[in-house]
Amino acid sequence: MSKIEKNIIDAIQKSVRGVFPDCPEEILASVYLEIPKEKRFGDFSTNVAMRLAREMKKPPMDIAASVAGKAKEALASDDAVSDIKIEKPGFINFYLSNKAVIEALSKILREGSRFGRSSLEKGKKVQIEFVSANPTGPLTVAHGRQAAVGDSLARILEFCGHRVTREYYINDEGVQMDILGRSVRARYLEAMGEKSEFPENGYKGSYIHDIAQAVKGEAKQKGPLTDEFFAEYASKRIMRMIKQDLKDFGVAFDVWYSQKKLSGSGKIKKALSVLKAGGFLYEKAGATWFRSTEFGDDKDRVVIKKDGVFTYLAPDIAYHKEKFEKGYERVINIWGPDHHGYVCRLRAACQAFGFAKDALSILIAQLVTLYRDKKPIKMSTREGEFITLRQVIDEVGRDAGRFFFMMRRTDSHLDFDLELAKARTMDNPVYYIQYAHARISSIISFSGNAAPALKGLHVLDKPEEVNIIKTLMQYPKIVQGSAHNLEPYLLLAYLQDLARLFHSYYDSYRVVTDDSAVTKARIALIKAIKTVLSSGLTLLGVSAPEKM
RNA sequence: GCGCCCAUAGCUCAAUUGGAUAGAGUGCCGGCCUACGAAGCCGUAGAUUCCCUGUUCGAACCAGGGUGGGCGCACCA
Numbered sequence: 288m289s290k291i292e293k294n295i296i297d298a299i300q301k302s303v304r305g306v307f308p309d310c311p312e313e314i315l316a317s318v319y320l321e322i323p324k325e326k327r328f329g330d331f332s333t334n335v336a337m338r339l340a341r342e343m344k345k346p347p348m349d350i351a352a353s354v355a356g357k358a359k360e361a362l363a364s365d366d367a368v369s370d371i372k373i374e375k376p377g378f379i380n381f382y383l384s385n386k387a388v389i390e391a392l393s394k395i396l397r398e399g400s401r402f403g404r405s406s407l408e409k410g411k412k413v414q415i416e417f418v419s420a421n422p423t424g425p426l427t428v429a430h431g432r433q434a435a436v437g438d439s440l441a442r443i444l445e446f447c448g449h450r451v452t453r454e455y456y457i458n459d460e461g462v463q464m465d466i467l468g469r470s471v472r473a474r475y476l477e478a479m480g481e482k483s484e485f486p487e488n489g490y491k492g493s494y495i496h497d498i499a500q501a502v503k504g505e506a507k508q509k510g511p512l513t514d515e516f517f518a519e520y521a522s523k524r525i526m527r528m529i530k531q532d533l534k535d536f537g538v539a540f541d542v543w544y545s546q547k548k549l550s551g552s553g554k555i556k557k558a559l560s561v562l563k564a565g566g567f568l569y570e571k572a573g574a575t576w577f578r579s580t581e582f583g584d585d586k587d588r589v590v591i592k593k594d595g596v597f598t599y600l601a602p603d604i605a606y607h608k609e610k611f612e613k614g615y616e617r618v619i620n621i622w623g624p625d626h627h628g629y630v631c632r633l634r635a636a637c638q639a640f641g642f643a644k645d646a647l648s649i650l651i652a653q654l655v656t657l658y659r660d661k662k663p664i665k666m667s668t669r670e671g672e673f674i675t676l677r678q679v680i681d682e683v684g685r686d687a688g689r690f691f692f693m694m695r696r697t698d699s700h701l702d703f704d705l706e707l708a709k710a711r712t713m714d715n716p717v718y719y720i721q722y723a724h725a726r727i728s729s730i731i732s733f734s735g736n737a738a739p740a741l742k743g744l745h746v747l748d749k750p751e752e753v754n755i756i757k758t759l760m761q762y763p764k765i766v767q768g769s770a771h772n773l774e775p776y777l778l779l780a781y782l783q784d785l786a787r788l789f790h791s792y793y794d795s796y797r798v799v800t801d802d803s804a805v806t807k808a809r810i811a812l813i814k815a816i817k818t819v820l821s822s823g824l825t826l827l828g829v830s831a832p833e834k835m
Numbered sequence: 836g837c838g839c840c841c842a843u844a845g846c847u848c849a850a851u852u853g854g855a856u857a858g859a860g861u862g863c864c865g866g867c868c869u870a871c872g873a874a875g876c877c878g879u880a881g882a883u884u885c886c887c888u889g890u891u892c893g894a895a896c897c898a899g900g901g902u903g904g905g906c907g908c909a910c911c912a
Contacts, residue, residue, distance in 0.1 A: 321851055321854080322851065323851095323854095323855075324850080324851085324854095324855080324857095324858080325855075325856085328855070332854090332855090334853095334854065337854080337892060337893075338892095340892055341891080341892075346892085347892060347893095374855070375855065376854075376855070376892065376893065377892075377893095378854080378855070421912075458912075461911090461912060462911065462912060463911090463912055572910080573910085574910050575910095576910095585837080585838060585908070586908085588910095589909085589910045590910095591910085592910040593910055594910080596910085598909090598910065598911080598912090599911070599912050624906070624907095625906090625907090627839075627840085627906065627907060628838090628839080628906085628907045628908065629907095630839095631838095631839090651840095653840095654905095654906095694847095694848085695847090695848070696848090696849095698840080699840095699841080699848085700841090700905085702847065702848095704847090707861095710874095715874080716860075718874050719874075719875090721874085722872080722874050722875075723875095725872075725874090726871090726872055726874090726875080729871075729872055730871050730872085731871095733871045733872090734871075764851095768851080772852095776849095777851095780849075780859085783859085783860085784859085787859090790875055790876065791875090791876065791877085793871080793872095793875075793876080794867090794873095794875070794876040794877080795876085795877095797870075797871065798871060799870090799871050800871095834872095835872090835874070
């Protein structure tokens with residue numbers, strides 16, 4: 288919250304207390320400002336009057352009038368606020384003075400790329416786990432979306448002053464690894480001209496052939512060619528490929544966590560024994576169950592099967608217990624839609640351990656449907672028919688790829704039009720924003736790299752100019768909102784708006800003019816726009832080019 | 836059958852989490868390059884917010900009931 292907003296809220300609270308000494312504390316404490324959709328309603332608005340109406344048994348407009356009157360007195364000495372008005376149902380609207388706007392612009396210019404960053408004092412230790420694809424095949428577009436969202440959220444949270452660890456959980460043991468080993472072995476035998484039977488539920492993708500060929504190519508094979516050997520060989524090779532794909536997508540992880548190591552450490556048993564001690568486990572029909580219904584789950588869940596083997600849930604319980612024990616104050620998981628039903632039971636486990644309920648956030652990155660020629664592309668992972676993240680990166684590039692994956696709310700379905708993403712035309716929103724950035728660079732160099740004015744900014748008095756600066760002023764709030772809601776698309780939409788304002792302004796006014804005072808001030812203005820565009824694009828992992 | 840999610844302009848989505856006249860993009864139609872990048876700008880048209888009922892100063896948003904769609908309901912991972 289900016290200093291201006293703080294002063295306004297203080298003034299409102301003081302005024303309300305002055306008019307209604309017996310005003311309930313909750314209403315006072317929850318006073319907040321919103322930014323009106325329409326300019327004529329001012330720059331900040333409060334709805335206290337309406338909320339007080341019932342409590343005080345008075346018409347909202349009357350309350351607004353008296354509170355606004357007091358607030359005017361309270362803010363009389365504050366030259367940031369030029370006017371206070373009341374409006375229809377009972378809104379109290381505050382108008383920023385030109386002085387405040389100009390000061391805000393010079394602040395942005397002074398802070399440069401630091402503008403919008405939050406103070407480090409309230410930073411939390413955050414872990415964000417995402418992608419975590421099984422090492423049984425290449426990353427798909429679904430993983431691409433998780434990668435884009437996860438990495439951008441990490442960047443945004445860091446920008447807001449948190450200490451963020453990016454983690455990838457490698458599911459390198461269990462049934463799917465056996466199948467992987469058997470699949471590769473079968474392809475290998477085929478390649479050697481020997482008879483083989485491909486497993487019924489095996490991985491059918493062409494990459495399995497490639498791996499088999501690679502084994503064949505490496506003459507110096509050591510050890511017996513068992514399923515285990517093939518599984519190990521293949522998963523290592525696939526992990527290398529996954530890491531390369533992520534790197535090319537601009538995503539870097541701090542921790543690669545192996546489930547195999549977790550299993551070997553005995554932590555799973557330990558975690559279960561803690562649950563048992565808490566009375567959350569019981570035996571039934573030869574299996575061990577976790578009493579997840581106690582925390583709102585539909586039914587209890589098996590953690591140890593009749594045959595003594597852990598279910599998938601067991602290591603995950605231990606894994607999450609460890610996350611919190613490592614001191615993370617906030618744990619964020621990004622999962623695919625197929626894990627949707629799994630959220631409840633994992634939350635239950637975390638609660639059973641006594642971890643704070645809201646410390647764990649699980650985001651479901653919904654399905655991505657790729658479109659080509661306006662038609663959806665059908666995909667089947669099992670049949671090995673799918674478009675990989677690699678193909679998307681190669682086809683549309685990293686910038687468009689990341690951008691498109693974040694265009695919608697994370698938990699809503701996403702249509703990804705491949706042709707549009709790679710189109711270098713005006714309907715492509717990525718280029719629209721990048722173009723604004725490049726265009727500004729071009730103007731600045733056209734001006735002979737004129738130094739931006741730090742004084743004399745008051746000549747920026749056109750409504751469009753004032754509007755742009757006010758939009759720039761919102762940037763810190765937008766980033767914080769994006770972090771708070773864990774939604775990169777909020778930032779993305781904001782950048783689109785800002786780019787639109789710039790393009791429109793560019794068309795109506797010349798930046799470089801004969802009047803050097805005006806030129807300098809306008810250069811300052813577009814430089815500030817450039818700063819924010821570049822900052823925002825960086826948070827999204829999209830480049831901000833000087834030229835295109 | 837039980838549980839979760841969704842329904843807003845022709846299409847894809849917003850709407851500051853209960854706020855003011857429901858907004859963008861795209862598509863359609865029309866206009867703007869002999870001054871800073873036309874990858875751009877401006878304009879017209881397009882909505883019973885799926886349907887009832889309720890809650891209150893105020894509902895696209897909350898509650899109840901319908902209708903239509905998606906997903907989950909494993910001692911698989």
